[in-house]
Amino acid sequence: MGQPERARQSLGRADRPGERPPEQAILAAAVDFARTLRSFGLSTSVDSEHVFFSALAEVDLRDRHEVYWAAHATFVHNPDERKAFDVIFERLWGGQPLVLPERSAEHGESDPRMGGPQHGGEALPQYRHEGKSKAALDGGLKNQATRDIPSAEGEEAGANKQLGVLAAWSATETISEKSRLDYANDELAALRQLAEDIKRAAPERQSRRTRPARGGDRLDVRRTVRGSLATDGEAFRLAYTAPRPRPRRLLFLCDVSGSMERYSRVLLASLKAAVGAARKAEAFVFATRLTRLTHSLDGRDLERALEQARASVPDWSGGTRIGQTLAEFNRGFGRRGFARGAIVLIVSDGWDRGDPQTLAGEVRRLQLQARRLVWINPRPMMIDEQPLAIGMRAAMPYIDEFVPGHDPRAVAGLGRLIATLGNERPHRRTLASAPARGPAAAPAGASA
């Protein structure tokens, strides 16, 4: 077959041709391979390098499939990583040098899971999020200067076809779209306050775990008996337990198309500050595609996700496809139970270019899973006149709380509401009795 020769060569060549004993060469190739994977964003460790090396001793090195699966089992921890892995494995097996990419990987754009410039995707401008540019997150327009200027590739691309992406940030465009981009300070302040309220409110749910409780309602046999052993089996004192409360999951689905980006950014940035890692919170941003902020509201993650969202939007001015995005969510994460029993907050202006029926259907689906479905809309006054808001109108019957985001009082009210949610179930019409409300129905609460 010629396979054996090739395999040995390639494993050897991946390192560097030399007169080393074969184990050394294989070990070096394995380590190189792991390092390359790491530089592409997969999480590998010395441990997994070691496991891979011992796995290689167990499989037939001449068999491509066996080596592939050995490496796959040790280095891939997540289905999203498979694509990147395949590319790099192809190089290893093909005997191509495993070139380490430059450290630009720090910003994440050389990650092949994301359409970075090296992988046929489009170059993206980068924004720094640490330190002073935090102001850019919040302050926006006035602080354009602190924006990190995109790398050379980014500029080049930005000069022509990336115009759409940069437009969302360029000062000239901003002025012409002022009416949409302008959020009053008190709106943003209310949003930050909301994040603060959510932190304090910490809606809870009962878990199946119990804790010892003096006033509990269930007898704790274990502790009672244990205590009675000291008194010759006479149970003098009864011990009780009560369910342990757990934080209820909060799920944010934030629109970041067009003008919504700044609003969502402020919300997510303040949430990050307020919520921290201890609270159960998951956030997704979308424009036309859904992107998960994996490490719950990690700042760097937010930047990546926003870049991805920017890249996926062909046109910033015309609204987004909320219905499709929610469908994507419902089919993927929703099926895995992300929204089950959670408080779901959709942050969007509701300008939807898709089919209004799709949007309504998906919102209904999401509502069935969620404990409470909240929609925060910073531009509610346009719902009635804006043709793109048909979908929003169609979805209204399936929203538990509609919060006009331009009204600081309404946003503050939401904070209070979340605090009081507790275990109470929302009053909803049952499926059978839900009246077929057409798109023309006036959105309740929008006129507030």
Add this chain to the structure above:
Amino acid sequence: MPGFSSIGELTSALGRQRYLTDEGLGTVLFLALRLRKPLLVEGEPGVGKTELAKALSAAAGAPLIRLQCYEGIDVHHALYDWDYPRQLLQLRAGGSAPLYSEEFLIRRPLLEALAQPGSVLLIDELDRADDEFEAFLLEFLSDFQVTIPEVGVMRAEVPPTVIITSNRTRDLHEALKRRCLYHWIDHPDLKREVAIARARLPEVGERLAHQVCAFVQDLRWLDLYRSPGVGETLDWAEAFHTLGRDHIDPATADRTLGTLLKERDDLDRIRGKGLEGLVDQAAERANQLRGEGASGGAA
């Protein structure tokens, strides 16, 4: 656990248990056994993650110990508990046996797995348990020993083969993943699914099996809310067989569709698309495949 000396031996042993693996899963499982590493399998519901552990234990002739995870599971459900009622009785009866000895220890699955040499330990749907439990498990999986304060350290003579499944409702800790080998099980392709159906349901005719699988394979491309898994394919084939059909027809398909699709939206959508078309399409593909199989067999 008897050693399997090669990947081929392992997969054919699993095949005899009517569990058909592909090359990837076979290799990874073999490595997990040889390297004594836990195997973490993830995949869509219904691709046979749990079944894998059952088949492995049957193939190796090793006892299967299953720990079903759920929210709120804790040490007393997973590891050990004391038999308090018996302790009390002993105390009241004035017995002299020490109360905290193995006699009064109730072994829960994890401890049981340590006690039974060479067992297969299935930790099912780990993502349902809380993070704290996962952290606890970490310790267990790295040393295969546990400390019971009253008794001492209990260690496995032969560490169990551990298979962990997860449905990805949440991400498992990196630290846990690092200790495991990982495999993602995909839905089987048409050929493999037919083979599975034939192996699992020998009474179902070859023509029907082909058609049912072809139909289901088409459904999986349709981006449904809940794509049917292999288990549902088998149910559906069995439904046809029970109704005395040896091929699929639109009318019976319509009546039995509920064994396959369990979301109203999906049912509506498939019925709206027209079952006749889908059935015809599936029958055609099934014929093709059977033709290929026949000519391949002849060659």
